[in-house]
Amino acid sequence: MSTKPRCIDRQREIADSLLAWFSGNARDLPWRCLQHDPYAVWVSEVMLQQTQVAAVIPYYQRWMGRFPTIDDLARADEQEVLAHWSGLGYYARARNLHRAAKAVAAEHSGRVPSDPAALRALPGIGAYTAGAILSIAFGLPHAVVDGNVERVLSRLVALDGDPKSSVNQKALWNLARSLVPPERPGDFNQALMELGATVCTPSLPSCGACPISNQCAAYKSGEPERWPQAAPARKNVRVEHVSVIVRAGDQIVLVRRENSGLWGGLWENPRSEVARGEDPLDAPASAARSLGLEADIEPEPFTQFQHQVMHFSIRLTGYAATLRSPIPTAQLNGPTMFTLSEAAGLALAAPQRKLLVEYERYQRAQQGMSTAGANE
């Protein structure tokens, strides 16, 4: 009856092969226990955006423990939401998820909508995440195309050109849609991604273990790694910064970044860009000056180099005249003083969190030395 019976048969065979393979080769991942909870699927899919499975697992467990339902998330304070995301990166994902939870609570009576258009209207849900929720949680025959699917399908049909180009993106989505079976669409989509993650890898794919290698054009060519034909990467420009631990007594100064841009809305140590030609050792002083801290800056020997950011410690004396007395609320954006244990509860970017851990260790070592000295 179909106009392309051979084509349909081939699609059916690919789906069946993948589903059979998946039933014996699916990794045991925490979110696969809650496949029928749209919120749980949603959280896992957002965390997995541009983030590897191993990095997500502990964050997912902690998140679901604190925000087990969409209402728990909708009622939570944004700073606490960000604190639970702290270290995962791409913090707009957390803010969007929080905003979307509030929207679902307000506009959909707390139920994740199963309508594609309504899903796509939520902040942070694009074509991929909508397809994943619809197919995995609701069992609806929608396709997904992520980095894994992109690679698998590019090899399957030996796709010519950059898979990111708009023409090829349309082709890949159409191909993915044509392959999704009406039954078990969620398992099929996960199988496709699982295959890309564990078998059809970017380098050294294990074609011997692939259930659809007999259908794969790249495999037949003998050089599967020729696909996908990625565009040449652009080179990135690095900017040097210094990050300063400004200390007064047992407290340190943190500032909250703007909501948009890098590490949006997170707390960090005062930071200063190193101007071209400037001695990096002068930068801590300019960072302090940008806070209005003019007096009695005594650099301490604690320094740490991390990527392109250098960290210095500065001890402030007479700070009360220039920096207002400790501000208890964490709502302010300006320089605010925290003890190290208070800082540990804030939404910090991962490098800042590591820096504070190192600094605490350094301080303890210093105290140990001074104690030992006093005993002599």
Next chain:
DNA sequence: AAATCGGGGCA
């Protein structure tokens, strides 16, 4: 269409 967001893992 291109840039941006981030941190970790791995060759």
Next chain:
DNA sequence: TGCCCAGATTT
């Protein structure tokens, strides 16, 4: 070091 990762949003 460079590339990749269960992408979405802004410009």
